[in-house]
Amino acid sequence: GATIPIAPADAQPERQQPSKLDECRRCDLWQYATQAVGGEGSKKAPIMLVGEQPGDQEDLAGHPFVGPAGKLLDKVFDAAGVERREIYLTNAVKHFKWEPRGKRRLHKTPAQREVEACHYWLDKELAAIKPKVIVALGATALKSVLGSGSVTLKDKLGKPIMHEGRWVVTVYHPSYILRVPDEEAKREAFKVMVDGLKLAHELLS
Numbered sequence: 001g002a003t004i005p006i007a008p009a010d011a012q013p014e015r016q017q018p019s020k021l022d023e024c025r026r027c028d029l030w031q032y033a034t035q036a037v038g039g040e041g042s043k044k045a046p047i048m049l050v051g052e053q054p055g056d057q058e059d060l061a062g063h064p065f066v067g068p069a070g071k072l073l074d075k076v077f078d079a080a081g082v083e084r085r086e087i088y089l090t091n092a093v094k095h096f097k098w099e100p101r102g103k104r105r106l107h108k109t110p111a112q113r114e115v116e117a118c119h120y121w122l123d124k125e126l127a128a129i130k131p132k133v134i135v136a137l138g139a140t141a142l143k144s145v146l147g148s149g150s151v152t153l154k155d156k157l158g159k160p161i162m163h164e165g166r167w168v169v170t171v172y173h174p175s176y177i178l179r180v181p182d183e184e185a186k187r188e189a190f191k192v193m194v195d196g197l198k199l200a201h202e203l204l205s
């Protein structure tokens, strides 16, 4: 009798197993981005920092954390006494999600399904780098790292969690510090980040 052709699981976009990041079609964000932005840093880095997604400048440059958030991160590393070579920098989502606002491209928070689709790449990075400590920058990174949509940043800030055999330290996203208008709140948030990086460093020994 006639057989009904069934598409293999791999034919579904979210099941795709692309070998190159820039060819990824696991979600739709590639259509609007200039390019995919993978992680960068020492392949032996014991600390992996996970951000949310590339911003406008990262999307254009093809490198993570080269814009304002990255400049702020550099200040945090300096203040914490953490060296760049100890750190591998990446993002939960590898394509820039944005909406037009006049001539500007305004950042849009990635959806849970986009974070889940992109976890494929984070897993590859974790397997290759094998960091001892992950520093999650903000709620999207935390949800991605823990694989749970129901975690809140506030409960986890600054407290190390053991997850799948490695430490996870949660701090604010650097963009939060850039955004918050109150100087006092800015200083406090910066301190949370510095203390988080120091803690990550201490957890290595």
Ligand code: URA
Binding pocket: 051, 052, 053, 054, 055, 058, 063, 064, 065, 066, 067, 069, 070, 091, 175
């Ligand atoms: N914000 C992020 O989360 N990641 C980047 O790479 C740049 C800005």
